[in-house]
Amino acid sequence: MKEIKAFIKPKKVQIVVKSLRDAGFESVTLSKGEGTGAHKDSGASPSLDFHFTDSPIVKLELVCQNEETDKAIQLICGKAQTPEPGDGIIYVSEIDDAYRIKTGKSLKQ
Numbered sequence: 639m640k641e642i643k644a645f646i647k648p649k650k651v652q653i654v655v656k657s658l659r660d661a662g663f664e665s666v667t668l669s670k671g672e673g674t675g676a677h678k679d680s681g682a683s684p685s686l687d688f689h690f691t692d693s694p695i696v697k698l699e700l701v702c703q704n705e706e707t708d709k710a711i712q713l714i715c716g717k718a719q720t721p722e723p724g725d726g727i728i729y730v731s732e733i734d735d736a737y738r739i740k741t742g743k744s745l746k747q
Contacts, residue, residue: 639733639746640707644698645673646718646726651696654717658700661713669697693724701733701745 646654648670655666673695702710711728719725736745 639701639736640704641699641701641731641733642707642710642714642728643731644714644718644726644728645695646698646714647720647724648694648696650718650720650725651698654698654714657713657717658710661709663700663702663706663710663713665700667699669699671695671697695726701736 644654651668655668658666671694673693698714700710707730711730714728737743738745
């Protein structure tokens with residue numbers, strides 16, 4: 639299994655999540671955040687809480703079977719792209735196993 643963490647622009651979240659759901663990726667976690675990166679957004683303003691950040695971001699996380707990874711990445715890339723620089727980044731990590739809390743059963747196939 640793989641964990642996908644995608645850091646995307648907030649204005650692209652709805653279309654990315656809808657596309658993932660339409661493709662069968664039902665369990666997605668979203669976190670609102672602020673970040674720094676190579677691209678400095680011209681419209682960014684300093685955070686009230688953190689004085690070193692320059693961009694609002696959304697972290698999208700999902701876990702999927704190995705064979706579904708490329709499909710999820712292509713969907714995210716295709717729907718999160720904008721004409722501006724700084725669209726974000728995707729990280730992929732290996733997951734040894736996952737368990738449903740209700741049943742205690744493994745999700746590994």
